[in-house]
Amino acid sequence: MTASSAAAPRRGRPRAFDREAAVAAATRLFWERGYEATSISDLTEAMGIRSGSLYVAFGDKPTLFREALAAYGASPYGDFVARAFSEEATAFGAVARMLREAARIFPDPSHPAGCMTINAATNVSPANAEVQDLLREQRNANLEAMAERLRAGQRDGELAADADPAALAAYYAAVFQGMSQRARDGATESELSLTAELALGAWPGTSR
């Protein structure tokens, strides 16, 4: 690995476009339409570049998608779940914050509705199964991480001893994914907030 990370002056003709802004445009398009329904020409138009530049700068379409997904995950709209679980002290606090922020972020009209990880590759032809698998594994990994957090909470006494952490995690994952779908169907923040509170009411023991 040779440096290259910093702003070391590179040889050759400099890029004429803002790489970060181009990725942001691609992210928005993939988020809105999904992987397969977004064509290279859709992308080049939105990114303001020609296909040659795209392939030089980003490789092929699946590679660009992975970069767009990483950009989503690093943005405020994509990292709020990870932040909730790393910053909240209790398991209930983390789940509650996850759902309440989802209710606010999913229908926000300043970006495509719902969660990109949930919606970007649900309908995919066999030729692009790798992308579908990538997102599926990410969702299942998020579920497992939530289950692990609940198990830890149970050990610490935050969660009733007779509760089922895996079942609770699966339940909240389903609610979260359903909220994303509802946002895509036009659900408002107030509807999703009510959904979040009803879902939180199922927390065992009501002790919180």
Added chain:
Amino acid sequence: MTASSAAAPRRGRPRAFDREAAVAAATRLFWERGYEATSISDLTEAMGIRSGSLYVAFGDKPTLFREALAAYGASPYGDFVARAFSEEATAFGAVARMLREAARIFPDPSHPAGCMTINAATNVSPANAEVQDLLREQRNANLEAMAERLRAGQRDGELAADADPAALAAYYAAVFQGMSQRARDGATESELSLTAELALGAWPGTSR
């Protein structure tokens, strides 16, 4: 409108394939991959016919999709929600049956996972927005029908007077859609059953 509905003997060469079986094959494929990721050649191969026969018998691709969707809605895997709401005496009974049957049907390996109405057109390019809109409107109509059933239940005293029927319906719709997504991600019947019971625990008053 001139007769033509019954089995009146038609002129000309008879169809060489079973129309109902062909629609069933198309339904399965659309259900599995979604509208856009299913190509005409995919369809003709699965249906066992050539494209010429397909266009004569079914019109174009969106028309065939609508017929496949209708076949899904008339099948045991697609009509169980409607049956739950028409056959159960109480609002809670209908919602409970809807979720419990979804937990059994969504992951059934004898057919594609989840609900076709929910998953068949989530990622669609603008050219096919009509299909996406069709399914979205169907989902929203189902939600409104559930809300109406809960309002009726509230008038009949089945549901606590201070409960919010629209919010409850939106909540159970989100859970239902989330369960479909989880099934697509590999959730088992036992996981989905636990999710259903946790969701039902949020029913107001616990009086049921």
Added chain:
DNA sequence: ACAATTCTTGGTCGATCGTCCTACAATGGA
């Protein structure tokens, strides 16, 4: 000044998309 390097332009590649057409096969009615 010149070479090495990198990016942009513009176009081409084979494959596949949904749709339709023509030629032929198989049936019912007259």
Added chain:
DNA sequence: TCCATTGTAGGACGATCGACCAAGAATTGT
């Protein structure tokens, strides 16, 4: 028997897909 009608076989249509290439432009290092 012959015609009208309908379905099938096979291929062609223009458009678009993702990917890549050659030529030229713009920059840095020597």
